[in-house]
Amino acid sequence: MxxxxxxxxxxxxxxxxxxxxxxxxxxxxxxxxxxxxxxxxxxxxxxxxxxxxxxxxxxxxxxxxxxxxxxxxxxxxxxxxxxxxxxxxxxxxxxxxxxxxxxxxxxxxxxxxxAQFERSIIRKRQREGIDRAKARGVYKGRQPTIDRDEVARLRGEGLGATEIAKRLGIGRASVYRLLEGLTDVRVKVQGGT
Incomplete structure (x- = not known):
């Protein structure tokens, strides 16, 4: 075949x-x-x-x-x-x-x-361009594609990372990363810093 x-x-x-x-x-x-x-x-x-x-x-x-x-x-x-x-x-x-x-x-x-060398060169040029754009203050980075507030809301409803990931159509690792970030922010706010 x-x-x-x-x-x-x-x-x-x-x-x-x-x-x-x-x-x-x-x-x-x-x-x-x-x-x-x-x-x-x-x-x-x-x-x-x-x-x-x-x-x-x-x-x-x-x-x-x-x-x-x-x-x-x-x-x-x-x-x-x-x-x-x-x-x-x-x-x-x-x-x-x-x-x-x-x-x-x-x-x-x-x-x-x-092919691998070419890919490395492309990445290097891309990184250099991003660094120059950041230095000029014009690079804002990629816009977030996951709604942090929605993740926080679903977590507040008692849903676990797996269920949140299923509902939002995203990976569990992304949910865990966002939840960790949300926890860090809450701790800082509660701690007064």
Whole structure:
């Protein structure tokens, strides 16, 4: 079976350039490649069987972290699944009879390393830009997406973090972080500082 994996980094991007007309099944998602917890990728790995081929548009669509990229390929190869990257024209075959192409492995390591390097440079430039904007007083940061007052209200009704997270459609860790912040503020106010 030919399986395709399509990914873009954000909701406002589209998957149009990643076409796989011969695919029997397509897994797609809009999530950062740096995110190791991608549901469609996890489903693809669970779904793929011995003899299948997974096609991905390019290395950076599967992952930007070299370790993660290699791990995904090894997992799939370990299940007897071949992984092909269309743009780079790289194929990693599975199975005991498959001859591991050392040149393809070298290219994979080099391209993944360059992608990781590029990502690091982008982050560094972004950080420098933010620091300059803060110094000029024009950087305000990202606006909060979670209503702190609503979290406090629900907590005041006696709801726990899990239930608050479910009702607001957010992660429990976010609720705990906000509750901790609310507790710190209350303690300071009660303490008179």
């Amino acid at each position: 030919m399986i395709a994996y399509r990914r873009v980094s954000s909701e406002d991007q589209n998957l149009d350039r990643q076409q796989f007309p011969d695919a029997d099944k397509v897994f797609e998602e809009k999530a950062s490649g740096a995110d190791r917890n991608r549901p469609a990728l996890r489903d693809l790995i669970d779904f793929a069987r011995d003899g299948d081929e997974v096609q991905v548009h390019s290395l950076d669509r599967l992952g930007r972290d070299m370790r993660d990229l290699l791990d995904i390929i090894e997992k799939l190869n370990g299940k007897g699944v071949t992984v092909s990257f269309v743009t780079e024209r790289l194929t990693f075959k599975a199975g005991k009879d498959a001859v591991d192409d050392p040149f393809a492995r070298l290219q994979l390591h080099m391209m993944a390393a360059f």
